[in-house]
Amino acid sequence: MHLAERPLGYDTRFGSGWISGVFAVALAALGLGGVLCLRFPSFLTTPDARALYPLDLVRFLIHLLLVAGFGLGALSIVLSRRAPLGLVGIALVVAGALLGGSQVPIEGPLETSRYLGLDWFLLNVLVLAMLFVPLERLFARRPSQPIFRPGWATDLAHFAVSHLLVQVTVLLTLVPAALFFRWAVHPTIQGAIASQPALLQFVEIVVVADLSEYAVHRLFHTVPWLWRFHAIHHSSEAMDWLAASRIHLVDAVVTRALAFVPLYVLGFSTGPVYAYLVFVSFHAIFVHANVRFRFGALERIVGTPKFHHWHHATAPVDRNFAIHLPAIDRLFGTLYLPEGFPAAYGIDGHPVPRRYAAQWVRPCRRGR
Numbered sequence: 001m002h003l004a005e006r007p008l009g010y011d012t013r014f015g016s017g018w019i020s021g022v023f024a025v026a027l028a029a030l031g032l033g034g035v036l037c038l039r040f041p042s043f044l045t046t047p048d049a050r051a052l053y054p055l056d057l058v059r060f061l062i063h064l065l066l067v068a069g070f071g072l073g074a075l076s077i078v079l080s081r082r083a084p085l086g087l088v089g090i091a092l093v094v095a096g097a098l099l100g101g102s103q104v105p106i107e108g109p110l111e112t113s114r115y116l117g118l119d120w121f122l123l124n125v126l127v128l129a130m131l132f133v134p135l136e137r138l139f140a141r142r143p144s145q146p147i148f149r150p151g152w153a154t155d156l157a158h159f160a161v162s163h164l165l166v167q168v169t170v171l172l173t174l175v176p177a178a179l180f181f182r183w184a185v186h187p188t189i190q191g192a193i194a195s196q197p198a199l200l201q202f203v204e205i206v207v208v209a210d211l212s213e214y215a216v217h218r219l220f221h222t223v224p225w226l227w228r229f230h231a232i233h234h235s236s237e238a239m240d241w242l243a244a245s246r247i248h249l250v251d252a253v254v255t256r257a258l259a260f261v262p263l264y265v266l267g268f269s270t271g272p273v274y275a276y277l278v279f280v281s282f283h284a285i286f287v288h289a290n291v292r293f294r295f296g297a298l299e300r301i302v303g304t305p306k307f308h309h310w311h312h313a314t315a316p317v318d319r320n321f322a323i324h325l326p327a328i329d330r331l332f333g334t335l336y337l338p339e340g341f342p343a344a345y346g347i348d349g350h351p352v353p354r355r356y357a358a359q360w361v362r363p364c365r366r367g368r
């Protein structure tokens with residue numbers, strides 16, 4: 001996948017039309033994505049989520065996105081002499097309108113056999129961007145790092161593909177446990193665990209899952225052919241919420257599938273497991289964010305941006321393997337928490353290619 005990496009050659013100051021142009025493209029693209037979901041719901045929406053959508057509100061939101069995209073696109077054209085961003089924004093809105101706009105009727109029975117999670121991607125990108133972009137502007141660890149820093153398009157491609165393929169990744173995460181570890185299940189143990197209070201189960205899940213995540217993560221660092229996959233994640237030279245998504249699908253699926261095995265065997269209730277899934281997807285992004293928050297003594301107990309930023313430091317990278325609980329690293333002698341944040345991120349020598357497609361195939365090539 002090839003997308004423009006940087007707005008090179010643009011005047012990006014306030015009043016230049018760049019900010020309105022970027023917002024025009026972003027909002028119009030979200031609006032167009034929403035129209036596509038309404039137009040092709042069988043193929044572009046997640047079956048489990050369909051029943052939960054307040055459809056009138058969704059249509060209204062899509063309408064607002066298209067109108068705002070058009071208005072900001074027009075503003076950008078007026079403000080800037082060269083107007084590609086504004087024009088792209090308006091073109092996306094026109095495409096959305098031609099496809100039926102926010103009021104396009106949903107027709108026919110919906111299939112559930114094969115689908116892409118476009119709705120899942122759009123919702124996540126909307127919510128996370130609304131949360132983290134202002135947070136990283138207000139409390140930046142590196143204030144000079146722009147939103148569209150080098151590598152943003154590659155990371156957005158990782159983010160998009162992993163969300164679009166949600167059907168495949170969820171299946172690959174859940175199936176191995178049921179397939180290979182059914183023998184380890186014991187109804188008495190499962191009954192005892194599932195009868196505990198939900199909050200206690202949630203805390204236990206965090207501990208159990210992070211112990212597995214620690215082990216698998218450490219393995220990805222020590223076994224050379226596994227490191228080839230995990231190196232993609234470590235190739236980010238800028239830390240922010242989007243950098244969290246730069247993970248090879250093999251890395252993501254293997255880690256999740258193995259972390260799920262003990263949860264499956266122990267038989268935790270679905271409520272606390274779902275709560276953990278929400279928690280991990282937020283926390284794993286938060287620890288990558290470009291924020292300077294400090295948490296005092298808590299930093300040695302709970303995973304913070306500083307804790308995980310040190311894991312991404314050019315040196316020493318083989319530390320801080322846990323996601324949620326630095327206490328696990330402390331237990332195994334791999335905790336590294338000096339004062340402040342690391343000066344540089346990434347891998348010395350830049351062995352990982354910068355383009356998305358090249359990152360996908362690199363670990364699979366032999367002899368490199």
Ligand SMILES: [Zn+2]
Nearest residue numbers: 217221230311
């Ligand atoms: Zn790592």
Ligand SMILES: [Zn+2]
Nearest residue numbers: 233288308312
């Ligand atoms: Zn990371």
